[in-house]
Amino acid sequence: MLNLSFTPFPTIKTDxxxxxxxxxxxxxxxxxxxxxxxxxxxxxRKKMLSIEEAEFFIYKIRSGIEKNELIYxxxxxxxxxxMLGTIGxxxxxxxxxxxxxxxxxxxxxxxxxxxxxxVKGVIKYGFETMKLETIKAxxxxxxxxxxxxxxxMKFALDRRExxxxxxxxxxxQ
Numbered sequence: 001m002l003n004l005s006f007t008p009f010p011t012i013k014t015d016x017x018x019x020x021x022x023x024x025x026x027x028x029x030x031x032x033x034x035x036x037x038x039x040x041x042x043x044x045r046k047k048m049l050s051i052e053e054a055e056f057f058i059y060k061i062r063s064g065i066e067k068n069e070l071i072y073x074x075x076x077x078x079x080x081x082x083m084l085g086t087i088g089x090x091x092x093x094x095x096x097x098x099x100x101x102x103x104x105x106x107x108x109x110x111x112x113x114x115x116x117x118x119v120k121g122v123i124k125y126g127f128e129t130m131k132l133e134t135i136k137a138x139x140x141x142x143x144x145x146x147x148x149x150x151x152x153m154k155f156a157l158d159r160r161e162x163x164x165x166x167x168x169x170x171x172x173q
Contacts, residue, residue, distance in 0.1 A: 019073035
């Protein structure tokens with residue numbers, strides 16, 4: 001059984017990145033990220049259309065973190081502090097000691113290796129700090145970049161007929 005606490009908020013640092021908390025001031029970047037059709041084609045959600053929607057999204061995420069239901073980071077460039085994308089662990093299943101990994105990157109930042117770096121940091125946090133036994137990811141078969149990331153991170157495909165790819169990574173413990 002999991003006993004999660006995200007207070008104080010866990011900042012993660014990698015070679016090039018800082019994964020930090022989502023702030024109200026991130027609303028315009030969240031809107032840019034979640035309104036981009038090139039990104040939205042890979043996820044099951046409605047396109048974000050207004051700054052008010054972005055602000056409400058931030059409120060919902062921050063509320064979920066305060067309740068220890070999920071953890072969500074803004075991926076920023078260590079040198080410029082600019083937002084590159086987001087990554088989070090959600091759909092926590094305490095009885096299964098499992099959770100789902102989700103991530104997205106601004107389209108102009110694709111192909112630079114940022115997400116591999118962020119995923120490595122979050123997987124380490126998930127297994128070592130959250131004490132997860134399984135991390136899952138659901139990826140559309142057409143999202144080749146994300147499939148490549150999961151393959152590099154040694155996620156295994158658990159194919160269910162008629163569904164998009166369901167991938168799992170289990171702790172080596």
